[in-house]
Amino acid sequence: MQVPVVSRNALAPIPNPPEVDADVRALGERLFHEPRLSRDGTVACASCHHLHLAGGDSRTHAIGIDGQVMPLNTPTVFNAALHHAQFHDGRVSTLEKQVAGPLHSPLEMDSSWDVAIAALKDDPSYVASFGKLYAEGITSTTIAHAIASFERTLLTPDSRFDRYLLGDNTALDERERAGYKLFLRRGCSSCHQGAAIGGNLFQRFGVMEDYYADRAAHAPASPGRIAVTGRDEDRHVYKVPSLRNVAVTGPYLHDGSVESLSNVVALMGHYQLGLQLSTDEIELITAFLTTLTGSYRGVELK
Ligand code: HEC
Ligand code: HEC
Incomplete structure (x- = not known):
């Protein structure tokens, strides 16, 4: 039997909720x-x-x-x-x-x-x-x-992106599809991956540049995993958050310090990937992120 090859950083549809009494x-x-x-x-x-x-x-x-x-x-x-x-x-x-x-x-x-x-x-x-x-x-x-x-049971299936992954090519428009490609090619999915598009890794916030040194007036609300492990290399290491429903769950970051989704995308490009994303690239990726809004009990989250 042939085993399908799934790349480690692939995104996947939300699974069905488990059977709960x-x-x-x-x-x-x-x-x-x-x-x-x-x-x-x-x-x-x-x-x-x-x-x-x-x-x-x-x-x-x-x-x-x-x-x-x-x-x-x-x-x-x-x-x-x-x-x-x-x-x-x-x-x-x-x-x-x-x-x-x-x-x-x-x-x-x-x-x-x-x-x-x-x-x-x-x-x-x-x-x-x-x-x-x-x-x-x-x-x-x-x-x-x-x-x-x-x-x-609080899973949110049936986002437009899930429908796209499950074969409905019309579920995303051209710009959203372009944003999805950028999300993969620029490397966002090396951290935000799997069915939750995140939630399965710990990573430093400030991989390429020191985010907190650049914002000296803004001490982090939490030092990150160092509080759990006591290891200095875990300072400013956080759980990579899930990007499911991210368009409707602002403000962003563990301390709520960023209001706008497109600003977070720009920060991620700069601090996590060392990229200066263009305004158009930021808009395309943000458009893709808005397709990740799913439904609970048949009603789209808002
Ligand atoms: C090296 C790993 C890594 C990469 C690469 C990465 N991120 Fe992140 N991302 C994180 C971490 C860690 C956080 C949480 C930081 C915090 O809470 O302070 C985060 C937070 C976010 C948030 C805020 C989510 C929320 O609910 O607060 C968004 C949106 C996001 N990333 C999008 C992106 C996009 C788009 C890209 C590609 C341009 C990207 N990330 C690349 C690790 C990464
Ligand atoms: C006062 C507001 C408040 C109340 C009350 C509260 N939470 Fe939270 N919840 C938060 C905050 C803030 C965090 C983030 C804490 C952290 O990351 O250290 C959180 C984190 C969580 C998480 C982890 C989510 C993740 O992405 O890691 C879960 C699950 C959760 N809460 C469930 C509950 C449950 C169950 C209760 C009741 C027993 C509860 N919360 C009560 C504010 C609250």
Whole structure:
């Protein structure tokens, strides 16, 4: 049998979501929208990850409990299930482990498993739902399992680019096809690759030139993977973000420091590839990126 040759940096269509038990998914969706998981019952996952705002909050910086402003931009939860690790520095490996992060963060939900579990145990409808689905009832493991199971269904298929990859040549116009070619030929896909068009590598921001030295007044909100590994060579190394739905998930970069998509494209060309992209090339690549907007429950993200 002949094995098809797929180049390492190829882009691929979004896979179909996995089969998830409908009751587990519904419980996870309810928990995702549940403010009682937070210290004072005011902040839910969905307070920052709005499903109707493309899974983010459209803000530069996330706002958590007591109105505290975080130094980081809220990434979308859509397609997070396709990432090889979660958070901008990849500090946790699974969606299940990710849940404990915002739950305990003093800037986000400022809660604890004890607080969250007690709040859910106070509500007979949660006791009944968990009792039906999990022998052990309401625990940190079952809460995280239900939320992560819901998140695994948050894939956004059916973008115009997916339709193009699946054989519909009319799904992209001429300029968008030219932008796609540039994205491949200029080397963007050496980092932004696979079904999520990113989310599967850690790379330095500032490969060809030192981005942060050029912006001395603008200290990074996070030093990157060095915080996880302790290795100096991991300073300013971040998870390569997925570019799925990127046209509707600005502002950009882990710190939300860039408003416009075409400006990020220009920065990437310069700092990551050592290229001075022309205005037309930047426009073509940006046009291609707008074809990556997919749908959730049959409705295109916006
Ligand atoms: C106060 C706003 C806020 C709340 C509340 C919040 N998040 Fe987030 N979320 C963020 C920010 C900001 C990040 C980026 C943090 C980082 O990279 O270190 C993030 C990152 C994530 C990621 C990783 C995405 C990626 O691209 O790496 C997932 C998944 C996620 N959140 C799910 C959740 C879940 C589940 C909850 C509820 C238990 C939750 N979030 C609560 C703001 C929030
Ligand atoms: C060497 C790896 C690498 C290359 C090559 C690269 N990028 Fe990136 N890209 C990154 C990293 C890492 C980030 C995240 C930086 C941060 O958050 O501070 C990023 C961020 C982005 C973002 C912002 C996404 C968001 O949601 O905030 C866009 C858009 C982007 N890149 C597009 C491109 C384009 C277009 C090209 C080609 C011109 C390109 N990249 C080339 C690694 C790369």
